Amino acid sequence: MKGVVAVVNPHAKRSIALRGLISSVWRNKQLIWQMTKREVVGRYKGSAMGLAWSFFNPVVMLAVYTYVFSEIFKTRWVGVGAEDSKTQFAVILFVGMIVQGLFAEVFNKSAGLIVSNVNYVKKVVFPLEILSIIALGASLFHAFISFIVLVVAFFAFNGFVHWTAILMPVVIFPLMILILGFSWFLASLGVFARDIGQFTAIVTTILTFLSPVFYPVSAVPEGFRPFMMANPLTFIIEQSREVLIWGHLPDWSGLALYVLAATAFAWAGFAWFQKTRKGFADVL
Template sequence: MNWNLIVNFTRQDLIDRHSASMLGAAWTFILPLINILIFTLVFSNIMGMRLGGLGQDLGRWGYSVYLVSGLLAWNCFAATLSRITQVFHDKAHLIGKVRMSLWTLPVYVVLSETVHYLIATGFFMIFLIAIDFHFTWSLLWWIPIFLCQQLLAYALGMTCAILSVFMRDIGQIVGVVVQLWFWLTPIVYVANILPGFIQQLVALNPFYHLVLAYRAALITGEAPHLLSIGVLVVFSVALLAIAIFVGRKLERDIRDFL
């Protein structure tokens, strides 16, 4: 892996996002801050959900903490997956000119989206401190949970990126699937409001277990269900290995199609 190239791609990606705007890179901080303010202040007043049964009784802030802890992770996951799906098309003008590995190229997307996630999470932590939230050491579980999440996004994105070279509709299909996937994940609602058979279907959703792990570490101060996380890691590694194996077999065709 050419780390200098990956780092340059990551830096340029962060710059290019808002390069045409007057505030430029400041939007990298402004947009996450606005989102946190909306999710915490507006939704706390509209929903007013109390989550005392899940851990700390946060009163009017309960729903905000519940929502944001899952939503920040989802936004990062969805953006990483969607952007990696299109990465070969986005960098097609460079792939034929610059010597690079197609299979490590999407790492810059993972790093770029991670930077945005860390900024948003930083604002969220400031909010939690402001409402006198009681932190526990279990919050450190967020690090391996996040790594598992991005590994899953990388594996799925790489698979879709290879397919999208030969089937251009894959990008649009992924967009639709991501929208449906969001509503099949208990991010804005509590899973126990669903009928029993629907809850069983939701339990098959891999991101459902990631959301549970995030909230367990933050709200109830518990370790995640390690078996579920372990299964996700094994699945992600296996899928990524298969995608890279198939991609290498088709690499010449991929470069020709681009």
């Protein structure tokens, strides 16, 4: 495969510089693209509908959210008029689910990235650091399909779409960086501590209910709001709703600070991965 080097010592010291990471991504861009496509298509391999499931699933979930929360629970979102709240609650909630789903999918998968690809560690020399990027790319594909479903639904319910929706990639970008940091940490830890996979499932469940997915931040008692804002998903979910639902510009200074913090964390995760990867072959 393109991007695979012929002979390298698996125990050799690896560079932890961000420049080395960027160089690796660029050098293996074709490999990343091909393996991401394989990851996406492989999920639906053998099914009659194939990739159509990636569109069908979010449509069904949005329909379920609309019915359950508007007709059964009679839920209303604070700050939304009663006449619009039935449909608006569904799309507001769906925004949170898209962001949470993107994070949770990669977070839960990361602990098994190296363990499930032992051949790349033992039998061939492979740029292992790109496995996290491939996992993120596949998750981004499904998040993009959900985003399209959301935009179509918003237009169907309201008759318009805010132009600020085009800023959604800018809002999601800092979260992508943060996700990679988590992924590199967990991919490495998953080799040495197999229980990490069970732990990540618990963490994502907790984060789902401690994030403003099903409720607005304003509904949280003021004493607990600092803890809510410390959740890395909270700011991104809130900013996603600003550009998609309310038609407001994002908090540029907040996004800039998030990018800086996420980059520092991602570098730490990458450095940890590079420092520990020389032990992967011995453990596996």
